[in-house]
Amino acid sequence: MKLDSKIPEGPLAEKWSKYKANQKLVNPANKRKLDIIVVGTGLAGASAAASFGEMGFNVKNFTIQDSPRRAHSIAAQGGINAAKNYPNDGDSVHRLFYDTVKGGDYRAREANVHRLAEVSNDIIDQCVAQGVPFAREYGGLLDNRSFGGAQVSRTFYAKGQTGQQLLIGAYQALMRQVNAGTVDLYTRTEIVDIVMVDGKARGVIARDLVTGEFQRHFGHAVVLATGGYGNTFFLSTNAMGSNGSAAIKAYQKGAAFANPCFAQIHPTCIPVHGEFQSKLTLMSESLRNDGRIWVPKKKEDAEAIRAGKLKPTQIAEENRDYYLERRYPAFGNLVPRDVASRAAKERCDAGFGVGSTGLAVYLDFKSAIERLGEDAIRARYGNLFQMYEKIVDDNPYDTPMMIYPAIHYTMGGIWVDYELQTTVPGLFAAGEANFSDHGANRLGASALMQGLADGYFVLPYTIQNYLADDISTPRMTGDEKEFVEAEKEAKDKFEKLLAIKGERSVDSIHKELGLVMWDFVGMARTKEGLEEAIEKIAAIKKEFWSNVRIPGSGEGMNVELEKASRLADFISIGDLMARDALNREESCGGHFREEYQTEEGEALRQDDKFAYAACWEYQGDDKAPVMHKEDLTFDVVKVAQRNYK
Amino acid sequence: MGTFFGSSIGRKFVMGLSGLFLIIFLIVHLSVNLCLLVPDGGETFNIAANFMALPLIKFGLQPVLALGFIIHIALAAQLTAQNNKARGNNKYASGNNTKEVMWASKNMGILGIVVLAFLVVHVYDYFVPLQITHSAQEVTINGTTMHDTYSLVKANLQNPVKAILYIIGALGLALHLTHGFWSAFQTVGLNNSIWRKRWTVIGTIFAWAISLGFCVIVVAMLLS
Amino acid sequence: MENNISLTLKVWRQNGPTEKGRFETYKLEKVSTDSSFLEMMDILNEQLVNSGQEPIAFDHDCREGICGMCSLYINGRPHGPDDDVTTCQLHMRKFKDGETITIEPWRSAGFPVIKDLIVNRNAFDQIIAAGGYTSVSTGGVPDANALPIPKDDADEAMDAASCIGCGACVAACKNGSAMLFVSAKVSHLALLPQGKVEAARRAKSMVAKMDELGFGNCTNTGACEVECPKSVSISNIARLNREFLKAKFQD
Structure with missing residues (x-):
């Protein structure tokens, strides 16, 4: 496998302009002759599909939901970063670039991140023109807030619903193209395979989730914008439908899967409270601005709380351990997500956890309420407090919130070059589905930025560079043997699933996988644990393929069948994550290997050995994948140990 | 794109305007009827009633009023039919437990039918003897001969069954107006979150003022 | 405080857009009042799958009240008996032990049923x-x-x-x-x-x-x-x- 990142020559700050000046273009008459398939309608997918349509390409856009507006980008709360420097606090493209590379613990590609920072300002302009109702000041200009990992205020927001508003902006742009006839929208339709013709991606096999029918779709190029694979853990902050199946199909067709082990664990989620739990709810990172995190200092207090004999409000101030403030006096409660998450786990593992399960810590607003008054806190976080109260039935104004880390975002994904093209020609990946910009840890408010950057301002350029050589490739009908064979293969897989007729529900197996992932491939990983995880995942795979029970048939809507097909792919991803984590003998960002930590328990990178993206190549269903390295070089950023003390 | 009157909002606009027009008629009607309460043996009322029978009003305004009623009723029938179709064939088995919704707002059709039924009785009681058969008695006031409308009303409302019917009609009208009044302003677009409260309060007061006005007259006539 | 309640569920089942639907009644024991309404539906579906029946199809995705995917008309109200929440944010503590819950799809000519509780x-x-x-x-x-x-x-x-x-x-x-x-x-x-x-x-x-x-x-x-x-x-x-x-x- 050849990994050519195709980074343009020249100084970092000029690479993108240079690329654009020299790339190949497709003239308007030829654009009409070219078809692009876009899978997914989140920020990356919808913005790409809309932009391609506006440019004059024929677009087919697919979503598994009933409407493009349901994509999980909608759930992002906090905001979107941009280097506008409106507050005049010293921000710049360079600083945003630098913060992002550093925040990613020096495991991202410099050129990509710089481009991301460059186009960040265009995104804000574009969204405002679309009518996104960003928060404003009384003077009528846009308001900014600050977020973790930055010393400037560069985050634009729309109440606590920034993702929703940005997605609706992209969705509306997309629907405008649907109305104009440039985009054909396929809702409740899932991609079940990618069709390869002469070594290039030339289409997809889709399954209509309502009728169960298979469809063949041709495209001169295929863009995957299908989000992350956090649901491998069963419990995550992802939506129930979020899945990694399209990414796995790409991997199985020869696209390299990069850094699968880089998964972000968000520190402020509502803790797990029962076996029936279906997902974890995130409480915005912004809460850490005013909330103080603590556990009891004495083990007997923690035990009494767990037994329900003691209330947190009864613990005296001197018996509370504000462990983040104690360990990281400089950043306190505002340390980056990975650091805060690990610290919570450390306390709970040591027996100081609270809640009935002992897997929770307190996020306390008492001193903020004393300092600012309840009204000020209500104005800042009212809707979050209300959300917490609806779920937990506890009033966070009186008793501290309970939180615990949960899987939130996956930095790893399909490997792409500078043009966002995978190792399969004609197959592109955008947004969370690719691996490119966040390294080993993503900063808050950067996911929205990346999704829209890829869709609005990167792919519309780079895909032309690819398609310019394809203008004389005629449309295929879908009756070519490659399409027929791919469809048959997909159909066979579904029939195989239906034929198992075992004893166990899809969810019961998925929960089992999730527990293995959380215990061994979660916040703290060890060599032995990961080896055990690989074995256990293999056993789960066997169990799944021999004992899953899917009622109903392949005709018409069959939700269990959909879930089963996705679980089959989650099992593959789980295995890949464990292998990657085992390979990466260092701790960085969201990946923490217990063997590699400083004396104080901080992550210890091994830059001499692991300053590369680990790219996994599929070798067949029962063979171990092969790892290739894309070495990361840092010409501009000075690589250093992250220090938040 | 559809025509104005073919659009839902266009039709609703006409519905609201015709409603507001009928509200103006109600104000005039009640003003004239309040003359019944003048203790002069019906003289003032008869003069007012005779004024309303002037050819200009009779042939000029009455058809407009009739048209107002017809438009309001015909559109109501059409919109209701469309709404029933839009609701679909399957009704909710668990009914409707939405709180805070005014009863009248959900039953404007029924209330409209109550008002319409009352209107039929009312037309039969007065319009027919006064303007078609001319079977009503006559009286001469200040040298002018006119129908003795006062005696007609009095005779009619001293029948307790009729009086009760008239009171029911007035109450139906009140409920119809408690929703109809502010709703008309909402429909023609003259509303926002501040005015909504104002229109609702004004509408409620207006509805009951009109309705109780009529009721007072009925009771006064019944007891006179 | 967490409690366990038992419920009788009357759920609309309909195999496809053109098929005739009907209500089916299910019993569910020991549902934690801390679970969300959709988690209760998950438990019911798990029970159905384990007895070889087809689970109830219902729309849902983010389960935090923002995607707009979940629907359900519960005991006479869209999104059920709580205020200002979607069905996925509704919790079982809003229901009483022994209660019968009627669950229907959105009913409107503009939203035809696709399957069970899922509408278009x-x-x-x-x-x-x-x-x-x-x-x-x-x-x-x-x-x-x-x-x-x-x-x-x-x-x-x-x-x-x-x-x-x-x-x-x-x-x-x-x-x-x-x-x-x-x-x-x-x-x-x-x-x-x-x-x-x-x-x-x-x-x-x-x-x-x-x-x-x-x-x-x-x-x-x-x-x-x-x-x-x-x-x-x-x-x-x-x-x-x-x-x-x-x-x-x-x-």
């Missing part, structure tokens, strides 16, 4: 496609701060834009009207200078599409506003009426 809300996409956007293409737009917008307008636009497109308004409306949904989008964009440019065209085409798709006429009952999980106000409907009438009178 594609009509909403069609209405947005008819004009629920600003006609700007990617690139070539002015600086974001080039046009100051009064904070009050921006906030009001945000309130209207908070609509999640779940369809509870249509489900709650005795007329099957989509006016709250349409008015939220028309208001959101009409309140901002970026959207004002084509406000007239937008109001006309979105209303025309809404009518064409067979949604009912608004009679201002306000049920939509009460059941809207995001508390979108019907003053938006007055604004839509205004925008539409203004546009039509200008023709």
